[in-house]
Amino acid sequence: MAYTALYRVWRPQTFGDIVGQAHVTRALRNAVREGRLSHAYLFNGPRGTGKTSAAKIMAKAVNCQQPVEGEPCNRCKSCEAISSGLVTDVLEIDAASNRGVEEIRDIRERVKFAPSDVSYKVYIIDEVHMLTTEAFNALLKTLEEPPPHVLFILATTEPHKLPATIISRCQRFDFHRIPLGEIVGRLRQICEAQQVEAEDQALQLVAKVAEGGMRDALSLLDQAISFGGGAVKAADILQITGAVSQTYFSTLAKFIIEGNVTAVMEQFDQIMVQGKDPEQFLHDFLYYYRDMLLLKTAPRLQEIVERTLIDEEFAQVAERYELPVLYPVIESLNQSLSQLKWSTYARVLTELTLVKLCQIAGSGASGTQAEAAPARATSAEDLVRLEQRIRSLEEKLARGVQQNVTGARPQEEGRPPARRQAASAAGRPMVQIGKLREIARQVDVALTQRVRGMWGQILAELKKVKIQHHAWLVSGQPAAASSEVMVVTFKSSIHCEKTMEPELKGIVERIIREVCGTPLQLLSVMEEQWQEAEAASAGKQDTGKQEDPFIAEALKLVGEELLEVKD
The missing domain is CATH 1.10.8.60 (Helicase, Ruva Protein; domain 3)
Structure with missing residues (x-):
């Protein structure tokens, strides 16, 4: 004979055989004994917790010829026939493969007829949440007013997918995970x-x-x-x-609290050679520290025993970990598990996580308060020194601003101080006005229009690269483009400064080259700065023919930044 799997051989045959669901079996047994049967039941809960087994036992119990305290006898002709699957009046339907309205209509037609072999017709619909909307509507009326000789038992792992109208017509029993x-x-x-x-x-x-x-x-x-x-x-x-033993985790946790990176890497390499999965390793290691946290915070909690064997070795390792160390360790493992789903190099990320844990645990471990005191004192001294440095920098910055405002620097004595002070106070990025005027005079109108027309595509490509980069650039407006430079204006100084950082600037320039077909350098400026440059450039073009030759020569020697013309 062919071998039969254990879960089939040891399938429960009575309510008493069902493990871990006493709150369900007691109610069903009493209902059968007292004759208080409902026309429809809903069994929901995790997989493998006894929903379908309870439904079959219920079918036997209501049709048993010699029930014992609500339990089927499993010896009468009805019980034996139902257990063998020979009774046509007890029908088990898989809703995952029979989910259409036609199958439910067929059931509606059959329930009208009285049972031929037993007292009750029992319809067990497994994975009932897979039925279509039309099938649920077809089942609704039958569930509401079924014939007296029909019993419906619906089973599902996802009750939230069932319509409320179906749930309200059933007696609902929630099956729990077995302890x-x-x-x-x-x-x-x-x-x-x-x-x-x-x-x-x-x-x-x-x-x-x-x-x-x-x-x-x-x-x-x-x-x-x-x-x-x-x-x-x-x-x-x-x-x-593919799991890892608890003894291994205890050894690894000892090396981590000691900050011994070499030993940790050697231990990790051992299980990688055995072909263990890095994700499963991090998952089990996270639960190891989770159990350690619960042991230290709630030592009498029964759930700890269900996760980890509380032996002497585990207790000794737990004593070496302080709560302020366990919190960041667990958070780091949790973050790494989240990142592992999107990482191509699972082993590298796992190794990086273990090194970080050594640094976290090694720096946070302290056996006694006497050992912790020097660390706190050192931290306080560092804080005092940091405050002094900040105060010194603030004083230097104040002196530098005052010198700029009062014109203390000889090379800026000719500059109007009011405009420099206003720009600095606004906190906007300073761009050489001479450079902006030069770009304003060299604007390529056709290229500017082409860049503006492709600006949306440029932003879309940047968003594909990194959405944070897109958020910084999206508030800018393409103002002008020359043969070498594209000017983007901003109203916010923060966005203006951020877009000129090398990483973001390089990515934008690459996208501009790919989209527009022209290599252009990105220049982010404040909107008012560009408006001033355009106005100055326009004014200079109007009066360029009457320009004094002495002024032109002075411009060549010192530049516009250091030249001021007074009437």
């Missing part, structure tokens, strides 16, 4: 019945990986029995699932 201790007890019972030797730690690992699902636990146990040749060992479970 780790109950899964381990059930696995031990099965191993004894199967005459399989199993280590306690191995069963703990199986239950942990199952994450509250009995079916997943039985499937993994079945695989472990085959792998171990009839024995279940912790090392085999670790090899099958």
Whole structure:
């Protein structure tokens, strides 16, 4: 005979066999015993927690010829026929593959007829959330007023996808994740019945990986029995699932708190050679520190025992970690897990994370308050020195501004101080007015119009590269373009300064070259500065023919920045 999987062999046959769902089985058993049956039930909860098994047991219980305290006897003709799947009046439907309105209409036609073999027709619709909207509408009236000989049991893992009108017509039972201790007890019972030797730690690992699902636990146990040749060992479970042992994590955590990067990297390389997945490694390591945090903050919390084996080694490692160190360690691991989904180099990112953890834990670890005191004193001294440096810089900055305003620098004695002070007070970037005037005189009108027409495309390409860069440039307006320079004006000095940083400026210039086909340098200026340059350039062009030759010669010698003409 063909081999039958454990989760099928050990499928619950009575309400008492269902593990971890006493709040559901008690209500269903009492309803059967007292004859208070509803016409429709909704079983929802995580996968592998007993929803479909409970539905089949319910179908047997309501049709059992000799029920015992609401439980099916599993010996009468009805129970045996239903268990064998030979009763046509008990129908299990997979809504994932029968989700259309035609299938539901077929059910509506069948429910009119009385059952032929048993007392109740029972329709078990699994994964009911997969039905279409039209199918739900077709089912609605039947659920509201079904014939007295029909029982509907709907099962789903996603009840939020069901229409409220469907849920309101059913008695709803929420199946919970099965506690780790109950899964381990059930696995031990099965191993004894199967005459399989199993280590306690191995069963703990199986239950942990199952994450509250009995079916997943039985499937993994079945695989472990085959792998171990009839024995279940912790090392085999670790090899099958790709997980890392708790002893390894304890050793790694010791090296991290000591700041020993070399030992940490050697330990990590060992598991990489074994073919472990970096993402799974970070996930398990995060839970290791999470359990350590709960052990230190809530030592009596039962949930800790369900995640990590609280042995002497784990407790000793936990004593070396202070809470202010655990918080950034857990946050760093969580951030790395988020980044790992978008990273091509998973191992490099994991190694970087471990080095950061060594720095975080190594710098934050302190055994006694006496050791911590010098660190605090040093921090206070550093703070005082930093305040003194800031005060000194403020004084120098104030003296420099005063010199600029009063014209103390000899080369700027001829400049009007009022305009320089106003520009500095506004906090806007200073661009040489002479350079702007020169660009204003060389504006290429046709090129300017072409750049303005392609400005939206330039911004769109920049957004593809990095959305933050797009946010800085989008408030600018292309004012003019010459053969070498494109001028973009801003009303905000912050955006103007940011767009002239080398990284962003280089990316924009590359995109301009690709979109416009012309290599142009980006020049970000304040809007009023460009308006002044345009006005000055226009005025100079109008009076250029009457320009004094002495002024022209002076311009060649010193430039416009240091020249002021008075009538």
